[in-house]
Amino acid sequence: MTDSNALDPEDRKIVTLARSARARNGVPEGAAVRDETGRTYVAATVELPSLRLSALRTAVAMAVASGAESLEAAAVVTASETADEADLAAVRDLGGAGTPVLVASPDGTVRRTVSAG
Numbered sequence: 001m002t003d004s005n006a007l008d009p010e011d012r013k014i015v016t017l018a019r020s021a022r023a024r025n026g027v028p029e030g031a032a033v034r035d036e037t038g039r040t041y042v043a044a045t046v047e048l049p050s051l052r053l054s055a056l057r058t059a060v061a062m063a064v065a066s067g068a069e070s071l072e073a074a075a076v077v078t079a080s081e082t083a084d085e086a087d088l089a090a091v092r093d094l095g096g097a098g099t100p101v102l103v104a105s106p107d108g109t110v111r112r113t114v115s116a117g
Contacts, residue, residue: 016108025044033071034074035063041060098117
């Protein structure tokens with residue numbers, strides 16, 4: 001596990017935003033991504049009868065819809081031990097294989113950082 005206080009302040013920010021989205025909406029996951037300009041996009045799990053999206057895929061979609069051309073980093077707050085492969089693929093599509101994805105537990109502790117690739 002990674003001490004969240006040891007994180008770069010911008011990485012700590014996206015973990016905090018992801019955690020807040022998860023808690024605020026009472027959903028399984030919260031996520032945030034940071035684009036090449038430093039803008040952040042925050043999302044929660046979407047579960048409708050006709051539409052199901054993970055928080056991370058939703059955050060990537062929001063970044064794309066807002067004109068982001070690349071990602072610097074992503075964070076997902078989840079009870080799972082790691083990020084889903086489809087989520088990593090979405091991050092990779094926009095940010096490239098080397099984009100770091102911080103995987104944090106619901107209390108905000110970063111369990112691991114994985115590459116989108």
